[in-house]
Amino acid sequence: MKSISLHIEKTFDFIKEGAIEGFKAQIKAANEALENGTGKGNDFLGWLHLPSSISKSEIDELNATAKVLRDNCEVVVVAGIGGSYLGARAVIEALNNSFSWLQEKKEGNPVIVFAGNNISEDYISELTEYLAGKKFGVINISKSGTTTETALAFRLLKKQCEDQRGKEMARKVLVAITDAKKGAARITADKEGYKSFIIPDNVGGRFSVLTPVGLLPIAVAGFDIAQLIKGAADMEKELSKDENNIAYIYAATRNALYQSGKKTEILVNFHPKLHFIAEWWKQLFGESEGKENKGIFPAAVDFTTDLHSMGQWIQEGERSIYETVISIETPNRELHVPSDKENLDGLNFLAGKRIDEVNKMAELGTQLAHVDGGVPNIKISVPQLNEYYIGQLFYFFEKTCGISGYVLGVNPFNQPGVEAYKKNMFALLNKPGYEADSKAIQEKLKK
Ligand code: PA5
Numbered sequence: 001m002k003s004i005s006l007h008i009e010k011t012f013d014f015i016k017e018g019a020i021e022g023f024k025a026q027i028k029a030a031n032e033a034l035e036n037g038t039g040k041g042n043d044f045l046g047w048l049h050l051p052s053s054i055s056k057s058e059i060d061e062l063n064a065t066a067k068v069l070r071d072n073c074e075v076v077v078v079a080g081i082g083g084s085y086l087g088a089r090a091v092i093e094a095l096n097n098s099f100s101w102l103q104e105k106k107e108g109n110p111v112i113v114f115a116g117n118n119i120s121e122d123y124i125s126e127l128t129e130y131l132a133g134k135k136f137g138v139i140n141i142s143k144s145g146t147t148t149e150t151a152l153a154f155r156l157l158k159k160q161c162e163d164q165r166g167k168e169m170a171r172k173v174l175v176a177i178t179d180a181k182k183g184a185a186r187i188t189a190d191k192e193g194y195k196s197f198i199i200p201d202n203v204g205g206r207f208s209v210l211t212p213v214g215l216l217p218i219a220v221a222g223f224d225i226a227q228l229i230k231g232a233a234d235m236e237k238e239l240s241k242d243e244n245n246i247a248y249i250y251a252a253t254r255n256a257l258y259q260s261g262k263k264t265e266i267l268v269n270f271h272p273k274l275h276f277i278a279e280w281w282k283q284l285f286g287e288s289e290g291k292e293n294k295g296i297f298p299a300a301v302d303f304t305t306d307l308h309s310m311g312q313w314i315q316e317g318e319r320s321i322y323e324t325v326i327s328i329e330t331p332n333r334e335l336h337v338p339s340d341k342e343n344l345d346g347l348n349f350l351a352g353k354r355i356d357e358v359n360k361m362a363e364l365g366t367q368l369a370h371v372d373g374g375v376p377n378i379k380i381s382v383p384q385l386n387e388y389y390i391g392q393l394f395y396f397f398e399k400t401c402g403i404s405g406y407v408l409g410v411n412p413f414n415q416p417g418v419e420a421y422k423k424n425m426f427a428l429l430n431k432p433g434y435e436a437d438s439k440a441i442q443e444k445l446k447k
Contacts, residue, residue, distance in 0.1 A: 002383040003238065004392045006246040008253045010367065010377035011322065015256045023252035023407060030406035031248070034399075039406050041413030046202030047398055050210050051232035051391070059226050062212060065175060065195055066219035070108055072173050073137040077127070077157055078217045079116035080141035081149045082283055083205025084177075088217035089114055090209075090280040091390055094273045095223050109222040115157065116140075116150035124153060128160055136161060137173030139220070141213055143199045145183015148425070154185075177212045204413050206284050209394055224387045231391025239399050247396055250378070251404040257322050257376055258296050258408075266314065267300040268325040270363050273385065275302055277326065281397055288405050288412035295408065304362050311366075315373045322376040326393075327363060329383050331356045 008020070033039030034048060069076050078085055092112055097103070101111060115127055138157045142150045162170040176189035176196040189196040197212035208214065210232055215225045239247045254265065265285070267278045278300035289295035299321075301310050314321065337358070339351035350358060371377050380396075382389050405412025427437035 001234065001388075003234070004246075004383070004389060004396060005381045006250055007379040007381065008249060010371050010379070011253055011257060013371075014262070014322070014374075014376040015260045019256040019259065020249070020252045023255055026255075026407045027248045027252055027403060028242075030251070030403045033406055034402050040411035044202055044204045044207070044413035045402075046200045047204075047207035047210070048402070049236065050203065051229055051236045051395060054210065054229050054233075059215075059229070062197075062215050062219050062225060065197075066216060068195070069137050069139075069173060069175065069220045070110055070222070072169070073110045073135050075113060075131060075134050075136040076110045076217070076220050077113050077115050077131070077136060077138045078141065079114075079138055079150050079153050079157065080177075080213070081117040081147055082287075083208050084141040084143065084147070084150065084213055085114055085117055086206075086276065086280040086283055087209025087214035087394070090276040091214065091218045091223060091228065091387070092221045093276045094385055094390060095387065096221065096273075098273060110137075110220065112217065112221045116142075116147075116153035119149055119152065124156060128156060131157075131160060131164075133164070135165065137175070139175045139177060139217055140185055140189075141177040141217075142183065142185045143179060143205055143208070143213075145178045145185035145187075148422070151184060158188075175216065177216060204415075206280075206287055207398055207413075209280070210391075227387035228391040228394075231388035231393075232395040233391075235392040235395040235399075239396070247399040247403055250396075250400045251407060253378060254296060254400075254404055255407050262296075262320060262322045262376060264297045264299055264321040266321055266323045267298065268303055268323050269300075270303050270325075270359050271328055271331075271385070272302050272305065274326055274328075275300075277390070277393070278302075280394075284397055284401050285404075287415045287418070288401050289408055289410060291410050291414075291417060294410060303366060304359075307362075307366065314370060314375060319374045322378065323367075323370060324378040324380065325363065325367065327379055327381050328385050329381055332385055 030039070034045065037045055078088055103111070113127065113130070115124065138154065138161060140150070140154045158170070158174060161174060165173065171193055174192070174194050176185050176194050177199060178185040178189065178196065180186070180198045180201075186196070188194070197216065199208060199211055199213055203211055210229060215228070218228065219225045239245055267281050269275070269278060282298045282300055285296065285298040290297070301314075314323070335355045337347065337350040337353050337355065339348060367377050367379070380393070382393060402412055423434070423437055424441060426434045427441040430438050
């Protein structure tokens with residue numbers, strides 16, 4: 001079986017000789033801290049050997065629940081935010097037909113839509129309008145079970161589902177993925193008798209794509225979760241070796257670039273389907289490394305689209321960035337440029353070529369131009385876009401993130417900074433328990 005591969009040669013001109021090798025001891029120590037559970041945040045290492053520990057019966061149970069939703073729903077709403085939705089969305093959008101959201105339920109695959117990841121009245125209202133009269137179900141995902149965005153959306157969706165489909169059917173098509181004991185989502189699921197799955201205590205949100213959080217929605221969308229897990233498990237095995245370990249190399253290269261003043265990493269793709277893989281990656285690295293006034297800023301662009309907007313900045317703006325390109329070796333479809341007798345558009349020089357050949361030359365041309373313009377370039381080659389290689393990619397990024405965070409000296413598994421906005425929002429909304437904060441914030445607003 002092929003594997004994803006990493007190419008870092010185009011960073012060498014931008015970092016001091018020996019800088020990457022210089023991280024060898026730190027990388028080894030970081031890996032040992034992960035494996036031995038002796039580093040910061042060591043109560044959140046459940047993801048480390050998750051792929052190899054998922055049993056066939058767990059996969060069967062997920063597929064069985066997915067079948068209930070697939071059999072009974074035209075549309076399934078995945079309600080969750082951050083780590084509780086990005087992994088599922090990344091896989092579903094990468095593997096779905098780009099226009100599936102325009103189609104009605106086809107061949108047993110329900111349309112998957114997302115909610116609970118914003119508080120926009122227009123969005124939620126338009127969603128409820130779209131769902132009116134449709135046979136829909138909801139997967140309510142929240143580890144804490146108390147996240148406002150998700151809880152608010154679920155309150156509306158639960159009511160709409162019960163009103164439209166009746167209590168009995170609603171009980172069948174409302175599924176919860178949450179903590180084993182605590183949180184409002186658990187209380188509701190147990191009281192209403194919903195089918196529910198547990199998010200393990202020791203797996204944080206952004207590392208939870210290979211728990212039911214990611215696996216159930218992906219299975220509902222019609223994709224092979226066993227293959228996704230196999231890809232991750234094979235990568236877990238591969239990255240247990242010290243030789244040619246691509247997670248070590250990527251972590252060392254990132255830190256070497258950061259030390260040389262490259263403070264922003266831009267994840268680049270040349271297929272719009274990968275947009276949400278980048279969103280998932282942004283959260284993984286951003287929430288894990290951005291703390292204690294440190295951390296590479298993770299950004300992302302969709303090329304060639306963004307070459308016509310952000311391309312200018314990347315080519316000639318401040319030289320504090322580097323790029324990491326996810327390159328898909330072979331697309332899943334084949335389409336050739338037709339010949340045209342009149343050649344009014346002057347494109348006959350491309351006639352007969354695959355569209356992907358044009359895309360690949362755009363990719364290569366961009367890489368050369370950006371490196372010439374002072375932007376170091378890392379490339380991650382992915383043989384094909386399917387469940388197996390996405391599984392490899394997920395685990396590769398997770399392992400790199402754990403190692404890289406430890407090398408940076410932070411706890412990659414907490415997110416204390418996320419609480420600040422919540423505290424203010426609750427104080428402003430006079431949430432019970434926030435009386436003192438409400439008072440303080442009103443004083444602050446007067447100034
Ligand atoms: O990575 C994380 O922990 C966060 O992004 C959470 O996933 C996100 O805040 C959602 O939290 P919850 O699943 O508790 O609703």
